[in-house]
Amino acid sequence: MEEQYKDIKRLVKEAGTEDPSVDFLRNVMSDIRATSVDKSVAYQPLISKKAWLVMGVLLIGLLISLPFLSEGTWILDNMDFSFFNGVENPFAGFKLYSATMYGIIFLAILFMVQITVIKRRIDKIYSA
Template identity: 35%
Template sequence: MKENENKYVEAFTDKVLKDTKLESPSFDFTDAVMSQVEAIQYSKATRYKPLISKPVWVVISIGFLSFVAYLLFQNNTTTTSEWLTNIDFSLVFDNALTKLFSNLQFSNIFVYAMLLFAIMLCVQISWLKNYFDKRLSV
């Protein structure tokens, strides 16, 4: 049954194509298309926009440098080591999560595999960034 349908469809398409004539583009078709392509504005979606803009980086840098300058030039009698001893780090180092993983030991092969994985991930990220920068550049 499918064969009969295919024959009818093929005969119909042959009949339709036989009656139509071949159309060809105008003489300056390529020039007209290329002039329109060059005139199209690039979409803003393909432009690279950083997540953190330059003015925000400037504000962050000024804030960080002013904090460091304050720590260096304060006239307090306490030294940095005394200041750090007053901070309570027990929340970070003495909790249920660190106690849970304290007896966990990794073999050298696993550590080397994770190190190689991290290196290859960094290489791949930098390679992909360069690839997409070249692809999306105007």
């Protein structure tokens, strides 16, 4: 086992250690100063304000329309899909039960609360 390491030891002794130049620290520090960041990073959100507005309007419209849909009546039942030649209404037998409606409303409310809590936490963490 020692024989395999003898060759490595010999190579390390032949190579020796390399000493840095006298002004190594000064050169490194001058390079660091030259590459310092002068521009601040501009914040750009992933989702634009228009997209948030559209999603909010759709969500509010859904939340407002859900309570008015009683069991057995569905808006899409009355739509005419005859412009798609030979396609029947895919929502013909769909029923929106009140439990489903309340579940969707409850999840939407929890989602909005969660978004506001997470936004406050992120603002607190990343505020300078």
